[in-house]
Amino acid sequence: MKAEIIAxxxxxxxxxxxxxxxxxxxxxxxxxxxxxxxxxxxGDNPERLDQVLTEAEKRSDLIILSGxxxxxxxxxxxxxxxxxxxRSLITDAATLKTIVEYHEKTKxxxxxxxxxxxxxxxxxxxxxxxxxxxxxxxxxxxGKMYVLLPGPPSELKPMFLQEARPLLLANSDxxxxxxxxxxxxxxxxxxxxVTILDDLIENQKNPTIAPYAGVHEVTLRLTANGGSExxxxxxxxxxxxxxxxxxxxxxxxxxxxxxxxxxxxxxxKEKKLKITAAESLTGGAFQxxxxxxxxxxxxxxxxxxxxxxxxxxxxxxxxSDTIKQYGVxxxxxxxxxxxxVKQLYGTDIAISFTGVAGPETLENQPAGxxxxxxxxxxxxxxxxCFHFGRNRNGNREQAALSGLEMVRxxxxxxxxxxx
Amino acid sequence: MKAEIIAxxxxxxxxxxxxxxxxxxxxxxxxxxxxxxxxxxxGDNPERLDQVLTEAEKRSDLIILSGxxxxxxxxxxxxxxxxxxxRSLITDAATLKTIVEYHEKTKxxxxxxxxxxxxxxxxxxxxxxxxxxxxxxxxxxxGKMYVLLPGPPSELKPMFLQEARPLLLANSDxxxxxxxxxxxxxxxxxxxxVTILDDLIENQKNPTIAPYAGVHEVTLRLTANGGSExxxxxxxxxxxxxxxxxxxxxxxxxxxxxxxxxxxxxxxKEKKLKITAAESLTGGAFQxxxxxxxxxxxxxxxxxxxxxxxxxxxxxxxxSDTIKQYGVxxxxxxxxxxxxVKQLYGTDIAISFTGVAGPETLENQPAGxxxxxxxxxxxxxxxxCFHFGRNRNGNREQAALSGLEMVRxxxxxxxxxxx
Numbered sequence: 001m002k003a004e005i006i007a008x009x010x011x012x013x014x015x016x017x018x019x020x021x022x023x024x025x026x027x028x029x030x031x032x033x034x035x036x037x038x039x040x041x042x043g044d045n046p047e048r049l050d051q052v053l054t055e056a057e058k059r060s061d062l063i064i065l066s067g068x069x070x071x072x073x074x075x076x077x078x079x080x081x082x083x084x085x086x087r088s089l090i091t092d093a094a095t096l097k098t099i100v101e102y103h104e105k106t107k108x109x110x111x112x113x114x115x116x117x118x119x120x121x122x123x124x125x126x127x128x129x130x131x132x133x134x135x136x137x138x139x140x141x142x143g144k145m146y147v148l149l150p151g152p153p154s155e156l157k158p159m160f161l162q163e164a165r166p167l168l169l170a171n172s173d174x175x176x177x178x179x180x181x182x183x184x185x186x187x188x189x190x191x192x193x194v195t196i197l198d199d200l201i202e203n204q205k206n207p208t209i210a211p212y213a214g215v216h217e218v219t220l221r222l223t224a225n226g227g228s229e230x231x232x233x234x235x236x237x238x239x240x241x242x243x244x245x246x247x248x249x250x251x252x253x254x255x256x257x258x259x260x261x262x263x264x265x266x267x268x269k270e271k272k273l274k275i276t277a278a279e280s281l282t283g284g285a286f287q288x289x290x291x292x293x294x295x296x297x298x299x300x301x302x303x304x305x306x307x308x309x310x311x312x313x314x315x316x317x318x319x320s321d322t323i324k325q326y327g328v329x330x331x332x333x334x335x336x337x338x339x340x341v342k343q344l345y346g347t348d349i350a351i352s353f354t355g356v357a358g359p360e361t362l363e364n365q366p367a368g369x370x371x372x373x374x375x376x377x378x379x380x381x382x383x384x385c386f387h388f389g390r391n392r393n394g395n396r397e398q399a400a401l402s403g404l405e406m407v408r409x410x411x412x413x414x415x416x417x418x419x
Numbered sequence: 420m421k422a423e424i425i426a427x428x429x430x431x432x433x434x435x436x437x438x439x440x441x442x443x444x445x446x447x448x449x450x451x452x453x454x455x456x457x458x459x460x461x462g463d464n465p466e467r468l469d470q471v472l473t474e475a476e477k478r479s480d481l482i483i484l485s486g487x488x489x490x491x492x493x494x495x496x497x498x499x500x501x502x503x504x505x506r507s508l509i510t511d512a513a514t515l516k517t518i519v520e521y522h523e524k525t526k527x528x529x530x531x532x533x534x535x536x537x538x539x540x541x542x543x544x545x546x547x548x549x550x551x552x553x554x555x556x557x558x559x560x561x562g563k564m565y566v567l568l569p570g571p572p573s574e575l576k577p578m579f580l581q582e583a584r585p586l587l588l589a590n591s592d593x594x595x596x597x598x599x600x601x602x603x604x605x606x607x608x609x610x611x612x613v614t615i616l617d618d619l620i621e622n623q624k625n626p627t628i629a630p631y632a633g634v635h636e637v638t639l640r641l642t643a644n645g646g647s648e649x650x651x652x653x654x655x656x657x658x659x660x661x662x663x664x665x666x667x668x669x670x671x672x673x674x675x676x677x678x679x680x681x682x683x684x685x686x687x688k689e690k691k692l693k694i695t696a697a698e699s700l701t702g703g704a705f706q707x708x709x710x711x712x713x714x715x716x717x718x719x720x721x722x723x724x725x726x727x728x729x730x731x732x733x734x735x736x737x738x739s740d741t742i743k744q745y746g747v748x749x750x751x752x753x754x755x756x757x758x759x760v761k762q763l764y765g766t767d768i769a770i771s772f773t774g775v776a777g778p779e780t781l782e783n784q785p786a787g788x789x790x791x792x793x794x795x796x797x798x799x800x801x802x803x804c805f806h807f808g809r810n811r812n813g814n815r816e817q818a819a820l821s822g823l824e825m826v827r828x829x830x831x832x833x834x835x836x837x838x
Binding site: 020026027028030043045212277280287315359393 | 434444447449455458464631698709715719730734
């Protein structure tokens with residue numbers, strides 16, 4: 001099945017917003033085995049939308065439209081499609097009821113034009129809007145399928161997943177069940193991961209394997225199809241076991257939304273261990289990452305930012321001899337920082353960051369050189385040296401994340417360094 | 420002039436990346452007075468690109484293509500356009516020289532296929548790539564204009580601004596000069612700003628006024644056209660003076676890339692004042708923002724993150740009576756935190772953050788309640804209470820930025836509160 005995604009909205013053509021809906025829908029359609037061959041953006045203009053639609057019908061079987069379902073004069077997507085397909089517009093009673101009840105419940109006056117959001121194309125399957133008011137639509141005509149979705153991503157995503165996806169599955173060439181599993185990796189580049197899994201990727205069939213490089217991490221989306229969820233999961237389990245055997249030490253979690261910091265905070269909570277940090281080049285980025293997780297107070301009381309040499313000595317008790325002899329971009333300094341902040345905050349674990357954010361060099365070390373120290377109660381304090389890139393804030397982010405990964409490995413008894 | 424932007428790349432159709440280039444180019448074209456009526460995305464497929472091109476030529480005068488200029492087998496944009504226009508491909512000597520010299524200078528071996536990036540369409544104006552290797556192209560044929568740009572935004576943006584934009588200006592319907600000025604505001608919402616400037620926006624002609632709401636701030640892009648840069652700037656000066664008179668206290672800087680933290684760091688450097696911070700709910704976000712600016716060490720030695728109540732007492736000397744009586748989400752606590760960290764780091768200015776990040780309430784205060792304290796040598800320590808939203812990390816970001824704005828106002832002698 002060939003699909004095309006048409007976004008309707010002049011704000012996209014003015015560059016005021018980015019068409020992130022097209023990326024979301026494309027990812028989802030890829031998982032369903034539906035090929036997307038075109039994205040189009042057109043303004044709030046019935047004539048041009050009609051032309052774009054005529055073009056799309058020549059080359060695509062499935063046409064997904066986003067935007068233009070709202071109550072204002074600009075919104076003309078369903079009006080244009082109705083005219084294009086020679087159908088009438090009718091009010092959907094169930095949607096209207098939801099809209100009226102919403103205004104009653106929230107004690108807001110209902111502007112008359114809000115009722116327009118309950119108007120749908122005759123003969124369409126109405127798609128409920130779990131997070132907004134405008135109804136979506138699914139239409140089959142002349143062997144083509146049309147899906148109309150609202151423009152705001154917060155409405156489009158749930159409507160697609162809950163309402164449109166099942167209809168597409170039921171109407172697609174692949175009526176079997178599709179089950180996906182996302183594996184997340186940190187500390188390994190995409191090219192290395194793909195090289196290690198080369199044979200699996202080359203010979204993929206069912207499940208499929210889709211690698212994706214994020215900013216500082218890599219994910220693999222495994223997708224199996226089969227007659228039942230159990231059958232799909234068995235296929236996924238088997239493939240995942242092979243992958244874990246080869247690159248399992250870099251694997252930190254499942255799912256589209258999971259983050260390394262959440263995984264580390266959960267591990268610390270599970271083991272009831274408190275953590276603190278002393279940050280130089282990261283300047284608070286590591287602790288701010290921790291604080292981004294709700295409920296972190298169970299394992300985090302605070303820490304320090306010691307940006308200047310003097311503050312490392314004064315606040316953390318790093319010896320000025322150490323700094324004189326080895327510099328602050330050194331194993332010795334990172335170890336004393338970690339031990340100093342551990343004592344100050346009385347925690348089980350303490351981590352330290354010292355290095356060269358850049359762009360300038362420091363102590364003759366190039367930008368991106370970072371020492372991370374790790375002090376754990378009952379263990380010898382260790383430190384690891386990293387060499388990141390040349391971008392100041394990229395280096396700071398990578399350092400903070402690499403610190404989290406060091407903590408994850410210590411808590412999971414995984415060696416810090418791979419062969 | 421009607422323009423169309425065609426992005427070439429299967430990775431866009433798989434949803435692996437978002438088409439941010441289209442938004443960037445659209446914004447830039449809008450400023451040039453060029454109307455963008457269509458965006459299209461097509462995969463790395465010569466046949467489909469050719470079809471899309473034929474369609475575009477029917478409705479657009481200017482066709483801007485992004486992507487597919489690289490050295491790999493996937494990259495086929497210039498090959499397809501050359502065939503479409505019935506022109507040959509030739510090697511551009513100047514580009515080839517740059518590519519060879521780049522590899523010599525960086526001591527990297529040059530893969531043979533890298534030379535492909537110097538291949539251009541015969542008769543085109545070659546666009547230099549200031550940040551990469553692949554050459555761009557500008558072509559005029561049959562009253563149509565074609566611009567070929569590389570896909571990576573880091574290459575596309577400078578090539579467009581430095582190479583393509585002047586050619587478009589020289590070839591556009593509006594041969595006059597266009598000069599833009601971007602004004603940046605913090606602490607005022609878009610709707611309020613637009614209401615205050617309602618008459619100016621309603622009656623805009625030359626200069627035009629384009630408001631844009633960012634995540635936590637608002638910008639206005641003023642664009643004047645005239646016969647000379649001086650004439651344009653006079654028009655801009657006059658309009659800006661009116662705007663500054665009405666909302667100047669919220670104005671913090673000029674330009675597309677300027678950030679509030681850079682402005683504040685520059686002010687502190689100019690006045691030779693050192694700053695420190697004590698952070699609770701922000702967890703290091705304020706200090707991490709400071710550390711994002713290169714050269715911040717001149718005015719920042721470090722600070723602390725005191726997330727737990729105990730650490731506020733132990734590290735900063737906040738009295739436990741204060742916490743018992745007023746709680747940590749209080750004016751009194753924020754003041755003692757600011758004064759405590761000021762003493763610890765011996766700075767001229769100290770700022771503190773304490774409040775409810777959310778999503779849960781704290782001390783019966785709703786998520787988003789934040790006290791920011793400010794201690795300045797020779798002045799009475801003050802504190803200000805904010806009520807942000809319900810999103811944990813949105814609240815943390817807004818708090819950090821609002822702290823910067825408080826510092827900016829103190830340094831510029833602007834009252835902290837507007838009428």
